[in-house]
Amino acid sequence: MSLSRRKFLGWIGAAGMTAVAGRKASAATTHHFEGYPDSIAVLHDTTLCIGCRRCEGACNAVNALPAPEKPFTDLTVLEKDRRTTSKTYTVVNQKSGAGNGKVFVKKQCNHCLEPACASACFVKAFKKTKEGAVTYDQSVCVGCRYCMIACPFEIPTYEYDNPFSPQVMKCTMCHPRVVEGKLPGCVESCPTEALVFGKRDDLLKIARQRIARRSDTYVDHIYGEREMGGTSWLYLSSVPFESIGMRMDLGITPAPELTAGALGAVPMVVGLWPILLTGIYAMNKRKEKIAAEEKAQAVASTLADAEEKAVARLDEVMEKAKQEKTQAIEKAIKEALEAEAKARAEAESTTDQESDVTDDSEKDA
C-alpha cells in the first residue's frame, strides 16, 4: 500500500473527470485555456535568497501595512516559521538546506492562473487580471471566508480583529504599481535577484536554462509551472520543495475543474427532478383515482345486488300475499257456498213439510 498522495490525488481527479465526462470533454476538446497572453510573473530563485527581509519591509511600506513589533532588520524573527497574516502579505522563512546550509523561501500569494479563491467567491471579489495579479475587491466582500477554505496555499487572511469592516488581506502582486509600469515592492527591493519580474513565458525559459546549466544545484522542477493549473509565482530550489514547506501533493488540476462536476449536476436536477416528481405524483393520483373508482363500483354493485334481492323478495311476498288472498277468498267463497248449501239443505227439509201446503196453495192459486 505504498501509494503516494500525489498519485491518489491524480486518481481522485480522474474519478472526478469520469463523473463529469460530458461537461469535461467539451471543455477539453473545444475549449482549452492558456491564460492571458503575455501576463507577468515573478520567479523566486530560493538559491539566491539571503533572508535579508528587505522584501518584507518594502511590502509593508508599499501597502501601508501596520508596523510590526520587531523591525524588518531583526533577523531573529526568521528562527520561527511564519505564515501570512492580515498585517503581513509576505514572509520569508528559513529552512535547513543541504549539509549545514540554510535555505530561505519567500511566501506570498502565488497568483494562480485559475485561482481557487475566484472560483469560490460568490460575489466575484477575486479576479485574475490580464496583467497576472489576482486582485481582491473589498467593496463587495461579504466575509464568508470560503476563499480561505479554498486556497491550497493557505494565503488569504482575514481581519478578525476588525468588527465593522473586516477584509480579506493578501498580496496584490502590487497590481496598481504594475499597471503604472513600476515593479512590485518586493522585487524592487531585492538586492540579489532572488526575485525576477517578467513575462511568465520568459521566466519559465530562464528557469529551465538555470536548471539545465546547473543541474547539480537545482531540483529539476519549476514549482508553480503546473501546480493547481499553474501560478504566476514560480520557484526554483536546491532542495526538495517539500522540505522548504511547499506541498508537492496539490496536483495539477485547476480549481474550477474540481467543482465542475457538482456545478454541472445542478441544471440536471432542476431540469429533471420536476419531471420525475410530477410523474410520481401523477402515478399516485391515478392509483388513488382507480382505487376510488373501484370502490365506487363495488359499492354500486353491492347496492344493485341488494336492490335486486329486495325486489325479488318483495315480489315473493307479494305473490305469497296474493296467493294467501286468493286462498282466503276461495276459502271464503267455499265457506259461503257450503253455508248456503247447508242452509238450502235445511230449508229444503222444512219446506218438504210445508211444500205440500205451498204446492197446494200454488196449485190453488
Added chain:
Amino acid sequence: METIHTLQEFMLHTKNVTYVLMVAALVGITWFWLFLTERDEE
C-alpha cells in the same frame, strides 16, 4: 465577442447563462404541465 482566456472566465460565462436557463426551465415546465393537463377530467 470577448475572448475567454481562463477556465474560470469560461465557467463564469456558462454558469451565468445556466442560471438564467434554470429559472426559465422552472417557469416553463410549470406552464407546460398546466397546458398538458388542462383538459383532464377530474
Added chain:
Amino acid sequence: MSEDATTMGKPVFSPFNIAAGVILLVGGVLTILRFTFGFDAVTNLSDYNPWGIWISFDLLCGVALAAGGFVTSAAVYLFGMKQYRVAVRPAILTGFLGYALVVIALHYDVGRPWRLPYPFLVRQGTTSLLFEVAACVALYLTVLFIEFSPAALEWLGLKRARSIVVKLTLLLTILGVVLSTLHQSSLGALFLLAPSKLHPLWYTPYLPIYFFVTAVIAGLSMVIFESTMAHRFFFHKMDEAHLAEKDVLPLGFGKAAAFVLAGYFIVKVIGISTGNNWHYLATGYGIWYLVELLGFVALPAFLYAVGVRDKNITLIRWTAAWSVLGIIVNRFNVCLVAFNWHLPTSERYFPHWMEIGISVFIVTLGVLIYRFIVTRMPVLYEHPDYDAH
C-alpha cells in the same frame, strides 16, 4: 382548542423558562460582544481555520437537520403516503425554523452580514457552490414560509388567503424537493474545492451525494425525534388524529430511515474503494472513520430495523436520536476534524466557549419560537373551521 388551562396554568418561572432566560441573557451579551469587538473577542477562528462551529454546526448541521420539511411533504403529497398527513405541518414548521436559524447564525459568522444579499443583488459569483447554496437557502426559506403560512392564516382567520396558498401545495412541494436536493448536496460540494486540506477518507467526488443522502436520513430521524418531543411536551395541544399518529409515524419513518441508511452504508464503502483508501483505515483517522461508518451508519440502520420488526417504538425513538447525533458527527468530521488534518496540532481549531454559547443561544431561540407557535397556531391539531384537505 385555543388557549386551554394546561398552558395558561404553567408557572412563568418553571425550570425550563429560567434556563432559557439565562441562555437568552448570556446570548444577548455575547451578541453585543461579537458585533462590537469582532471575531477575535468571541471566537478561536484563525487564518488556517476560517470556518468554526458556526459553519459546521449552525450551517451544515442546521440545514441537514431541517430536512424533515421536504422529506415529509414529499412523502405525503408526492409519494401518496396519506397516513402521515398530520406530520406535515409540524415538520414544515421545524424546517422553516431551522432554516431561519441558519440565516440568523450566518449573520454572526460572516464579516459583514448586512451584505448577505450582495450575491443576488450586486454581483453574482455563479462559479461558486456557495452562490448556489445561498440562492437555494434563500428561495427555500421563502417556500417553507409559504408552505407554513396556512397555519398562521387559519389562526388569523384569513380564509381566502389560506385557500389560495393551499392550491399551491403541489407546486411548492416539488420546488421544495428540487431546492433541497440542490443545496443539501452543494453543502458537501463546497469542500470539493479543497482536496489538499480534507482527509482522503472524507474527500471524495461523491461528497455532494453523501450530503444529500444523509440529509434524507437526518430529515426522517428528526421528524421522529421532534414528534417524540411534541408528544411528550405538547400532547395537550394535540387532537385525536395527532395522538393516534404517535406510533404509526415512528414505524413508517423508522423503516424508511433504516433502508436509506443501508443504501448510504453501501455508497460509503464504494467511496473508499473508488479512492483506493483502504490503507488509511489502519491509521488514527481511519479508526475514527470506522467509528462513523459502523457506529453512526451501520448500527442505527440495524437498530431501526430491529425496532420496526419488533414494533419497538422506544427503540426506534432512541435510534432516531442516535442518527441525529451521527449526522452531527459527520458534518463535524468533514468541516473540522478531517479538515486541515495536515496541520500540526498547535494550528488546529477548537471552538471558544463563546462560540458554543452563541450556537446554544440560537438553538434556544428556535425552541422558544416553536413553543410560541404550537401553543397558538393549528400545528398539532386541525383547525375546526377547515377541512382535512
